[in-house]
Amino acid sequence: MPKPVPTQKLIDGLLKGDRLALARAISRVEDDAEEAARLVQAVFAHTGKAHLIGITGAPGTGKSTLVSALVESFRARGLSVGVLAVDPTSPFSGGALLGDRVRMTGHSGDAGVFIRSMATRSGAGGLARASADAMLLLDAAGFERILVETVGAGQAEVEIASVADTVVVVEAPGLGDEVQAIKAGLLEIADIFAVNKADRKGAARTVAALEMMLETGSAAAQTILHHGQQMEAGAAASEAEAAGGWAVPVLQTVAVSGGGVGELRDALEGHRAWLGGSGALAAREKKRLDHMLQTLVQAELLARMERALSPDLRRDLVERMQRREIDPYSAVSRIMEGN
């Protein structure tokens, strides 16, 4: 086997924007928490420049196609883009899927685009840590826009709000009676809604329902969808804007043809400008770093527990508890002694 590339060489390479060094560094971050610590420690001072964009939504909304169209749109403006596709539901898929994805999206020959799939290698906690680390590496490598797409459903989708500056929630008409975002608790985290597949029947209803929900802040607007009735909306958005807040826009896109994607890109740039001007950017970064700190402390405590509670000690203590020679709380004290 060839010798592994020294960590310092990877660090030097990725800070110069070397794609191979970056790819290898991300692999190490996935494989090994200690190596992740070394890499992040070395590059952290070079982070904080990229616009971190989270893209989420239910399966079937066409998220991946929209991400690909967005990449093209950013490239047309000369901006470099890193993409992380995070899938907490599927086991680690290696490089094959990634290769397919790159070919499929047609960005394979472009040095200003870096696309990477991240999947479960060591549990959901490990994936969250590795994804956050990979974002820092892309940022340090100089990518100006970083798109993080979560595949699958549930907690991971809501978690995206903890790692991004701007969250896009993708909807699509015809996925059933309900707006998917409500079910998933995504209404609260959206900075921008994109109703994709907007050329399909029911798109206007989905848009109206979302606008109504943003206005009322409740799920009462579900009635729109159920009764096919269209109501005036958008008033609340204007009010929020007038008050200096961010009015969450509901945009329509047709990712396969690129329709509306320029407007989505402009909305993203607009949100970034608003974040910077309002002080919200620093506030979100602070929240993000705080979240990262907590996550890492928890991971460290878990690792310590695994070290402290060796299988032998555990078996011995349980047997003594069963003989009533020691009580559970004293057993815990015994475990904690060396820690």
Next chain:
Amino acid sequence: MPKPVPTQKLIDGLLKGDRLALARAISRVEDDAEEAARLVQAVFAHTGKAHLIGITGAPGTGKSTLVSALVESFRARGLSVGVLAVDPTSPFSGGALLGDRVRMTGHSGDAGVFIRSMATRSGAGGLARASADAMLLLDAAGFERILVETVGAGQAEVEIASVADTVVVVEAPGLGDEVQAIKAGLLEIADIFAVNKADRKGAARTVAALEMMLETGSAAAQTILHHGQQMEAGAAASEAEAAGGWAVPVLQTVAVSGGGVGELRDALEGHRAWLGGSGALAAREKKRLDHMLQTLVQAELLARMERALSPDLRRDLVERMQRREIDPYSAVSRIMEGN
């Protein structure tokens, strides 16, 4: 305010079976993890005698009424019974609900019965710890049968398998097309099925579906329910019995009239005898104590994290991270230094 009763007095009282001392000790176990440790340390040597029975099932199956009928049935045999009703979904309800419950069940004048509601006071983790501790206190106080009823749905219902010797899963006909236990993942943890409200339409189908599922170990038997077809079942149960294992019985009860409740009590006594004879009792206790040990270690680590990560230190570190003066991994090392 009156002085609190000294812990030692509570311990002496509950070991003699004093109900007031027991009630106060359970309250302390709910309120205060350190006090819980002192109480459990003192009484643990006196535990391990009671039969710990978990009773779970979907809302609407009549669990509470069945528990009350079971209490009566055990009392008719001269056995003392402690009941814990654990509700992870509702906030702490104090003594009022408890009082109602005792009156409602008609056991209020009986010294051989102790009924207690446990509800969320300090998060789901705290409730699990407090409930496990309360079971130990009831055991040490001399109650011969301890019924733990989980109210609500989800993780807590499956968790009951970690704290009981015997698990009863309660079903009822007419709660929809599907047998609720499959959805909730309860099939695997049931030692006994009780199809309650067995005088209602559809009870025979529910029984047949459960027996079929036990036989095939899969959800394929859902077809019975959907097609109204009744198939031969019970063959697998006899086979398991012949092989020396436990054949999970599917019993029918009508808790409101007491119908079938004697048979359920006999099945519980039968399972206890089987556990003792087969060595499964010791194996389950070992698993339970191991689970308790892990839970307590995790709680201790969490408490340490909260101590280690003071609001001031956390704010300071996040601000320094934001200024890129320190990286996240080095911040974690800083937090862990004193621990």
